[in-house]
Amino acid sequence: MNNEPALRADAKKNRELILSAAEALFLEKGAKVPLEEVAKRAGVGIGTLYRRFPTREALLAATSDKRFLSLAETSRARDLDFTPSDAVRAYLEELARNTIIYQGFAASIGTVIQCGTPGCNAITAEGHRLLQRGQEAGTIRRDITYEDFIYVVTAISITIENDCSSESRIGHLVDLFLNGISIKVSD
Amino acid sequence: MNNEPALRADAKKNRELILSAAEALFLEKGAKVPLEEVAKRAGVGIGTLYRRFPTREALLAATSDKRFLSLAETSRARDLDFTPSDAVRAYLEELARNTIIYQGFAASIGTVIQCGTPGCNAITAEGHRLLQRGQEAGTIRRDITYEDFIYVVTAISITIENDCSSESRIGHLVDLFLNGISIKVSD
DNA sequence: ACCTGAACACCGTTCAAGT
DNA sequence: ACCTGAACACCGTTCAAGT
Numbered sequence: 001m002n003n004e005p006a007l008r009a010d011a012k013k014n015r016e017l018i019l020s021a022a023e024a025l026f027l028e029k030g031a032k033v034p035l036e037e038v039a040k041r042a043g044v045g046i047g048t049l050y051r052r053f054p055t056r057e058a059l060l061a062a063t064s065d066k067r068f069l070s071l072a073e074t075s076r077a078r079d080l081d082f083t084p085s086d087a088v089r090a091y092l093e094e095l096a097r098n099t100i101i102y103q104g105f106a107a108s109i110g111t112v113i114q115c116g117t118p119g120c121n122a123i124t125a126e127g128h129r130l131l132q133r134g135q136e137a138g139t140i141r142r143d144i145t146y147e148d149f150i151y152v153v154t155a156i157s158i159t160i161e162n163d164c165s166s167e168s169r170i171g172h173l174v175d176l177f178l179n180g181i182s183i184k185v186s187d
Numbered sequence: 188m189n190n191e192p193a194l195r196a197d198a199k200k201n202r203e204l205i206l207s208a209a210e211a212l213f214l215e216k217g218a219k220v221p222l223e224e225v226a227k228r229a230g231v232g233i234g235t236l237y238r239r240f241p242t243r244e245a246l247l248a249a250t251s252d253k254r255f256l257s258l259a260e261t262s263r264a265r266d267l268d269f270t271p272s273d274a275v276r277a278y279l280e281e282l283a284r285n286t287i288i289y290q291g292f293a294a295s296i297g298t299v300i301q302c303g304t305p306g307c308n309a310i311t312a313e314g315h316r317l318l319q320r321g322q323e324a325g326t327i328r329r330d331i332t333y334e335d336f337i338y339v340v341t342a343i344s345i346t347i348e349n350d351c352s353s354e355s356r357i358g359h360l361v362d363l364f365l366n367g368i369s370i371k372v373s374d
Numbered sequence: 375a376c377c378t379g380a381a382c383a384c385c386g387t388t389c390a391a392g393t
Numbered sequence: 394a395c396c397t398g399a400a401c402a403c404c405g406t407t408c409a410a411g412t
Contacts, residue, residue, distance in 0.1 A: 155342025180367030232397040
């Protein structure tokens with residue numbers, strides 16, 4: 001699984017410094033904060049940052065990893081008392097909520113989530129699991145894909161960012177995705 | 188209505204040159220092409236471009252204006268043989284199709300469409316009209332807003348951009364928005 | 375193996391000078 | 394009134410030199 005050679009002590013420490021600085025600055029100034037500023041706050045050279053995190057997405061994935069892991073775990077635990085549909089609803093809402101914590105994060109959540117970190121993998125696996133569960137239960141259409149989930153989270157998060165509308169709209173937008181805008185007709 | 192003083196002849200000509208160059212370059216290289224490159228191809232100074240189009244969005248709105256106008260007109264003409272729902276479907280599909288003509292346009296379509304050009308105004312008015320028509324016909328939920336339309340077009344367009352998936356997915360994604368991912372239950 | 379930061383590239387935007 | 398483009402600001406990314 002983990003076949004990267006262990007980092008040297010100083011490198012490991014620098015990695016942690018970069019992560020703390022990035023997390024703080026993403027929260028303060030959004031996901032597009034200059035990477036130079038991150039390096040400066042971490043007290044390392046910009047080259048060191050690039051060595052550990054070759055892309056901004058990799059850095060975003062790393063600072064989000066714990067949240068993603070816990071989201072996936074929480075979701076798995078919901079099977080007991082949630083219907084498949086409600087579990088999907090909760091998963092989408094929480095993923096959207098996790099996306100809007102950094103201003104400007106929304107546009108790249110789709111890329112970030114494919115970064116291969118433990119948290120990203122866990123979230124992806126959980127999404128596939130929920131989708132399959134819903135389809136087997138007969139409450140989710142067969143032509144829905146996991147990508148549809150991600151697009152919808154992207155759309156919702158971008159919406160909230162642009163509007164500066166409160167988090168309260170998340171529920172409404174997830175509901176749109178689940179139930180559609182049309183009035184249901186019995187047939 | 189149009190209370191801007193008429194442009195001097197040379198200014199008017201430069202405006203046209205900038206528009207043609209921008210349109211061509213947006214198509215070739217996407218909506219994020221350097222504005223300096225646009226100015227160069229138009230044969231004007233970069234300052235002239237900024238004087239006419241203070242933001243990239245204003246330039247995008249201007250190059251899209253004719254398309255937006257004709258989209259709004261076509262949509263209005265559909266009332267005769269389309270149900271309110273199908274008219275919304277066609278409107279959303281066409282707006283999405285118009286958005287993906289420039290790579291990287293999707294993220295800003297929401298801003299661009301508020302630019303106040305004739306085409307932008309026409310499209311906005313038409314969207315509101317369709318929404319109201321659908322709600323009065325009882326086939327569109329009352330809690331849907333025009334903003335929901337725009338978000339969905341944004342989401343769909345970003346999806347297509349990221350995937351390089353063919354235009355054929357537009358229909359599927361519009362359908363998701365209209366009907367939701369859930370299997371309908373008669374109640 | 376790792377770190378540093380100067381150096382380079384690129385783009386956006388303004389504004390003084392000129393017509 | 395309008396045009397020009399040099400100048401400035403800002404950021405991303407690389408890589409030679411150093412530990």
